[in-house]
Amino acid sequence: MRDMLCDTASSLFVRNLRVVRNGKALLNVSRLSLDGPGPTLILGPNGAGKSLLLRCLHGLIEPDQGRVEQDGTPLTDRHKAQQAMVFQQPVLLRRSVAANLDFVLKRQGLPRGARKLRIESLLAEGGLEGKARQPARSLSGGEAQRLAILRALALDPETLFLDEPTSALDPNATQMIERMILRASSRGVRIVMVTHDIGQARRLAADIVMMQGGHVVEHGLAKQVLNAPQSDAARRYLAGGLVT
Amino acid sequence: MALILNGDAELWAIVLLSLKVSIFAVLIAALIGMPVGAALAVARFPGRRAMIVLMNALMGFPPVVVGLLVYLMLSRSGPLGVLELLYTPTAMIIAQVVLVTPIVAALTRQVIEMLAEEYSEQLRSLGVSRLASVPVLLWDARLALITALLAGFGRAIAEVGAVIIVGGNINHVTRVMTTTIALETSKGNLALALALGAILIGIAIAVNAMVSAVSLRAEQEGLRHA
Structure with missing residues (x-):
């Protein structure tokens, strides 16, 4: 159990990451370092490459170039075992609620x-x-x-990736999930979450990665990015402009 | 109808043998067809597509040809002739296994492939390997697989061509409902043929009712596949 741990989780580092599909670079991140305690929120419009970056960080997608490193070494199966991910559409096993949790606990022996x-x-x-x-x-x-998040937490992960977990939910349900995320974060689970909801970023983020067109256009402390964005893309997005 | 209601011993012996042969055949077909179907759904290897096409083609294999091939295998001069299985219920089970296994395997492949697509990222995220995902997928597709088995049973119990060739339709030994109906009709004994026909139809309705009940339960429990 990682309860009550509040130390900084191990660092994640992205080096020259490139994902190309049909000749088009969907993700092109030369350098990104996630070494703060988080929560880190990855913010940006649809098609910015947020979910793709998350999948690369979790090792679900092999990049065409570059790599993800944890603690200075390329991502290994041991690193991946310390991570968990919650998807936009929860994929629950066709079993009871308890059996969904039991599935991962049993695998842990x-x-x-x-x-x-x-x-x-x-x-x-x-x-x-x-x-x-x-x-x-x-x-x-x-x-x-909520069950998908609990199942991910049952893995006792060091890092929890969440891909727009509240995008299809009403404010009440969103609030419950945000509370769960903050509780997990306060217990030392490093949160890396994708959202396009600026309000959610304000409520949750310690640091924000702003993406557009497959690139990271800005990364900094949440207050700094939200209140004094440095890039044009971030400024327009945060001002509510249509950023594509 | 009187034959059924009066519990005619000969009639019920035929019914019981039919059920025994078909149930055994479906169980064996399940043991072979489900893992094969699931493996084809999740594994990626050269020739996989060709195997799927072959399996689908085998679903429509003419039963009399299956009967002929099994006959050649089990006949005295055949490779398995030494086992002396020809004209026994075991030979009929073998023929039905050959007929039903492709159905079970093909339906399993279809169901598991759809489910695997849905579960793929989530299972990989949970650290479940491709091989280890097979039992997970089989269990989660259980209701759809029961439907596949019932479909296989429907084919087995209604089968006549293959079992008459390898079973020989021997009275009190290998005579099942379908072969008896064929024989008794040709003899003009329509009472027995009709009674067995009614039971066969009853079984078909019961199987379909079970398929329907299983589907309904799947719907209610959110177990239906996307």
């Missing part, structure tokens, strides 16, 4: 008794008490995303 206790505490953490035996696929959108 936890004995039955310990798994049961952990499932109870996770369900309480996500406000899903009483839904343990319910089929996961019958949960509402907000509940399903």
Whole structure:
């Protein structure tokens, strides 16, 4: 368990990362260092390459050029095992709520008794008490995303990537999820989250990576990026202009 | 109808043998077809596409040809002749396994491939390898796979061409519902043929009702595939 750890997580470093599809560079990041405690929010319009960057950081996509490094070495399976990811559309197993959590706990080799206790505490953490035996696929959108986050947290990750987890949710459901994210962050889980919601970035971010057209156009402390953006693209995006 | 209601021993012996042969055949076909179908769904290797085409083609293989091939394998001069299985219920099970396995494998491949597409990133994110994902996918597709097995059972129980060739339609030994209907009709014993026909139709309706119930449950529990 990483509870109560508030130290800085290990550093993630992106070096000359390039993802090309059909001859077009969808992602072109020469240098990005994520070594703060976060939460880091990756902000930008659709097609900016935010989700692609997240998948590269998590090792789900192999870049055509460049690499992601953790603690100075290229991303390994051991590093990936210390990461978890929550997708925009939660992909839940066709099992009960509890069985979705049990799936990852069992893979970690936890004995039955310990798994049961952990499932109870996770369900309480996500406000899903009483839904343990319910089929996961019958949960509402907000509940399903909360379960997906709990399942990711059950892996006890050092870094949690979230790809627009609240984009399809109403304000109440969004608020519950943001609280879960902040609680995880305060326990020492490094949060790296994609959003296009400026308000969400204001509420959650310690630092912000601003992207446009596959490039990182700005990276800095949230206050600095939000209040005094340096790049034209960031200024226009934050001013509510249409940035493509 | 009187034959059915009065519990005619000969009639029910035929029904029981039919069920026994087809249920065994479907179970064996499941043991072979499900892992093969799942492997074809998740593995990537040269010739995979050709194997899928072949498997789909085998689904429509004429039963009499299957019967003939199994006959040649099991006949005294065939490679498995030494086992002396020809004209036994085991030979009929083998023929039905050959007929049903491609159906189970092809439907499993289809279902698992769709599910694998949906689960792929999530399972990789959770550190589940391609090989380790097979049991996960099979379990999560369980209701759709039951439907595939019921489809296979439907084909097996209604089959006549292959089982008559390898079973020989021997009274009290290898006579099943379909072969009896064919024989008794040609003899003019329409009462027995009609009684067995009614039971066969009843089984077909029951199988379809089960498929429907399984689908409904899948719908209710959100287990249906996208």
